[in-house]
Amino acid sequence: ASLPFNAEGITAQAPKGWLQSSPSGDMLLKTVDINSSGFGATYTIRKVAVGEDATGSEVASLVSLGYAQDLLAFRILDQREVTAFEISYVFVESNPDLTHNEIPSVVRGTDYIFMNGDHAVVVSFQAEEDKYELDLDRFHLFLRSIDF
Numbered sequence: 001a002s003l004p005f006n007a008e009g010i011t012a013q014a015p016k017g018w019l020q021s022s023p024s025g026d027m028l029l030k031t032v033d034i035n036s037s038g039f040g041a042t043y044t045i046r047k048v049a050v051g052e053d054a055t056g057s058e059v060a061s062l063v064s065l066g067y068a069q070d071l072l073a074f075r076i077l078d079q080r081e082v083t084a085f086e087i088s089y090v091f092v093e094s095n096p097d098l099t100h101n102e103i104p105s106v107v108r109g110t111d112y113i114f115m116n117g118d119h120a121v122v123v124s125f126q127a128e129e130d131k132y133e134l135d136l137d138r139f140h141l142f143l144r145s146i147d148f
Contacts, residue, residue, distance in 0.1 A: 005029055013145035039093050041127040042137040043142055048120045056085030059113050059120045074105040083115040108132040
């Protein structure tokens with residue numbers, strides 16, 4: 001089941017029953033599977049302002065740089081141009097609350113960057129490494145529902 005999403009000319013079908021954050025900055029949608037243990041599968045849609053002549057590769061470098069600054073032990077696994085520019089990566093997520101004794105999670109992610117005039121639409125999927133493949137088909141349904 002899904003819920004319709006619509007912001008700044010971008011529409012999608014977000015998973016029903018997932019926690020959705022309010023838009024903030026370039027992040028139009030962040031939805032998290034709250035029913036999973038550990039790092040819940042997360043889908044995001046960002047609208048990033050770029051120059052009209054920017055390439056997918058340039059935006060991928062910008063996105064990767066942001067992740068490298070914000071995520072612990074971030075590493076790019078692969079990047080290539082398909083229908084969109086695709087970046088595959090991994091990072092370590094640990095609970096910043098020092099009162100919790102939790103083992104950090106290895107999180108795998110994939111971003112798709114779609115160029116659209118003066119902006120890029122960045123669609124991300126992140127899930128714990130051991131659950132990534134299980135959630136991938138559901139993410140592809142979400143990805144196909146996006147229109148802009």
